[in-house]
Amino acid sequence: MGMVDGWSGMHGISAVPAYVVMQPTTLCNLDCAYCYLPFRSDDHRMPVEVAAAVAASVHPWTRTGRFSVVWHGGEPLAAGREHLAALFAPFGAGVEHHVQTNATLIDDAWCAFFAEHRVRVSVSVDGPEARNGDRVTRGGRPAYDRIVRGIDALRRHGIPFSALCVVGDPRPGVAAELYEYFLDLGCEVLGINVEELEGVNTRANGHAAADVTAFWSELVSAWRADPRIHLREVEWTLRYAGAVLDGVADEVLPRQLDPIPTIAHDGSVVLLSPELAGFDDPRYGDFTSGNVLTTPLGEILAGAAGTPWIAEFLRGVEQCRATCPYFGFCGGAHAANRYFEQGRFDITETDHCRNSKIRLLEGVLDHARDHEPTAV
């Protein structure tokens, strides 16, 4: 099956997620300019009862393969080790715990905690110091030194880590500088997020197409010279390109959308796009699909399509499938980008599509075209 019949992946929402995102606290000790999270100055902590309710639903899903619990925030470490351990406890040994952290609180004690609980760590850092101007403390002071101190602690303890980097100005010159930085930093995995207009971040993110494509192309060149890092965007793109060349492109996308349940501190559940948690809209309400304190998570997922905004989003995915030649690569515009850019879920191409999907693929292809092996 190919595009003549339509791409066959991403039909509807899976009843079983691969992971859940948990918000142990709304609080973040930083105040990054581009952050999409509301309430990040408040310390609303997740009660253990919420974690226990999620764990009970998750348990059967852990028997069939890897299952992950991702502690997000706010800043998850701001919940403190004692509380985080209490939230971990109901999950048992069958799940992997992950944290996405700004690294500023990481010290020897946190490293011991990570080792004890086998936590996989991903840090948020935007490259060299001068590129971290948006990452500031609540007092408005640069956070970079604290970020580096935390990452140094990880390295000192031999704890492998991933990194996420937000790029506000994707253009040539930036990519090579960033990749070299992350090689030195020592991360095993790197994800590049072009800044997005979403949540409470309302900064516009239109960029010149040629600049963004050249950014991705340059990133491939930099990576190719020393591919020690698993670079998320390059790996995915090459996987897709290889499948196209092998005639199996339609097998790349998951068969169904992962619901990616985000469990907010109070037990409320937002599906598909954690960025929607905490927001209200006159048309869509609060975007939640239920609360784990009153309804088992599995039941919430089974009824997902009944949430009005999700029904509209699924129509939007079908629109992407029907109209966009990048669908087999992308799987459809993400819900939060549709909503925060255009106010609806049934529209198609977003700035995020252009910056992070379309121009990524085009940049990789540009690189490949410009570096064809010399004919002999």
Next chain:
Amino acid sequence: MPEITNPRPSEAEQPNGVGADPVTARVHDTRAGLAALIDEAEAARRRRAEGTPEDGSAVCAWNHFENIPTFYNWNNRPR
């Protein structure tokens, strides 16, 4: 730079069964350069030992790519 100028996939079909939409066509047109890049990526993956999922590394096995959780997942990943 190519953008979506003709978004609806064409009705033409290539021998491999994938419709000749502009993106697929461009990937095929770049076959030589891509093949070399894909080979290098595979070699790099082996050097990174991504074939062993239980090694405690931050990287998960290539075969588990879909399951590199959260931020390394592709579709609708949280950010």
